[in-house]
Amino acid sequence: MKTIKGPAIFLAQFSGDKAPFDSLEAIADWAAGLGYAGIQIPSWNKSLFDLDNAAESQTYCDEIKGLLADKGLEVTELSTHLQGQLVAVHPAYDAQFDGFAPLEVHNNPKARQEWAVQQVKNAAVASRRLGLKAHATFSGALAWPYFYPWPARPAGLVEDAFNELAKRWKPILDVFDENGVDAAFEIHPGEDLHDGVTFEMFLERIDNHSRANILYDPSHFVLQQLDYLAFLDIYHERIKCFHVKDAEFRPNGRSGVYGGYQSWVDRPGRFRSLGDGQVDFPEIFSKMAINDFDGWAVLEWECAIKHPEQGAAEGAPFITKHIIRVTEHAFDDFAGGGADRELNKQLMGIVDDAGRAKP
Template sequence: MITLKGPSLFVAQFMGDSAPFDTLDHLAEWAAGLGYKALQLPCDPRLFDLQQLASSQAYADDIGGRLDRHGLVISELSTHLQGQLIAVHPAYDTLFDAFAPRALRGDPGARRQWATEQVALAARASGRLGLSAHATFSGSLAWPYLYPWPQRPQGLVELAFEELGKRWRPLLDAFDRHGVDVCFELHPGEDLHDGISFERFLDVVDQHPRAKLLYDPSHLHLQQIDYLVFIDHYHARIGAFHVKDAEFRPDGRQGVYGGYGDWISRAGRFRSLGDGQIDFKAIFSRLAANDYAGWATLEWECCLKHPEAGAREGARFIDEHIIHVAQHAFDDFARSAVDQAQLSQILGLGGER
């Protein structure tokens, strides 16, 4: 069995204009002081130059060295925002324009081309950094038609996934050339949001070996998916892990959809680690039993707790939940050394074979 790695911290929610959240070096020093061993880094120009990281081994070595000075490594790079722009339904054009450079806003074609190039650069950059996994979103063409009312035209979902596959297949091949898995975070708003949609995607990319999952139990719990059985189904495809808590408390007024309330008043809410309902002891046990070898990465999102408190508590929480797996069976002390003949004798097969 394999002991998974951690704790790692996804820094996207912590980046800001003032120290210690304003630069990669400041973030690294702060995170290391809390006990983190790795950072999951969004491909954001405030942290590094993605073009240079993809093209220069010296620059990649420098980025890695800056983290190493604080006792940290990079767990994965992330292109959640760029991945989202690979596929955007026109209903969301205005809102998602904010994810693209200002010069490209209002031009969906140019925005998509930029996003595709960014994800391809991330494949090369991940290879230069020696990473084995990458975190991203799939984007969405069919999401506005999630609920079949008005009735969906026949073939609409099939066409959406066929197109999604065409857009991602070259990128999956690019990551494959660099030995990196593409781990899609299943998330409401993405066409890949549950197990069934992920299976549909695998079908249109010919079961591509680099198409993997970023396992985040919070998004599954808020959809009321059994997030433990999910591991049983898809453990071979889990390549990254966001440790994020959530709670779902429906009542006589709202449920899974949550109405139009803000986060604090929704039936389903994200919480800091240990404050929600997710059974992390069971999750870490199932991942250990299935030889998950990647990182356990805190993604902090909570409608109540201060982020710095969540980060501080999260490092300790993950460290305490990592199962340092046994290297031999607990009853090996009682093992008996027997040969094939003795095995047959034990079963009473001596005169029957």
């Protein structure tokens, strides 16, 4: 068994244009001051990290690592959630998702996709230069508008969508393989990879590519009413990243899983700050330890009620409390003895007429 690394924090929900959230050095000081040991960096925010430069320059990556090391921090993973989303966009979302890309590719889905693909490939190279083993991203979605089959989907629509998704991601995953880095897809509603079944559909079409893996976030499974503990049992070999995020699901007589188009604060299923929701974190951390997960426990803060800075301050001690320092010895070793094959045979009755263990 292995002890999870942490606590760490995903910076995406905290970065902004005001101090201390407007530069990597300042936000790193803030995170370290709260007790975090690692940071997951959103690669689309150039005020924190220059992804293109990182893909080209080992010196730049070494400077980033050195700056953080001086503060007692490490980079846990880079994130291309926004760029990964743009690898596959259904036309219904073109206008909304243009905001994730530079102005020069707006209103041009082909150019936007090409930009996104190169960004994710750059992240594979940058991750290698930073000495990272895993990378956090989204799959994008072509079939998501059709997830509820009314009207009935045309035959083959989902299959064709996943064939195209695989076609787009296979060359990207090959670049991750060349750089020795795992791409961990966050299994998330809004993405074509939103549960175990859809992840398996994708794997089948990319020949079980070894670099196609999972970012595990139980909060999304609470909102879907999927068994997030059984998910760990089934897919633990593919889980390479871990977002520690809480959620709750409290259905009522007026709305349920779909939420009735309500704001987050009014939905039956909503994200919560750590400890305020329903996720069974002691069991999750136990399963992670048993399954030899050797990555980072990374807080992703999202909550419609609590202030983010309070959530961040509470997150580091919460994660620290749940990280299990795995044992090197069984609790009952003191009562055991060395292997004695002769005694074992006698205990099982494998003896001759004189009561001696049989050869």
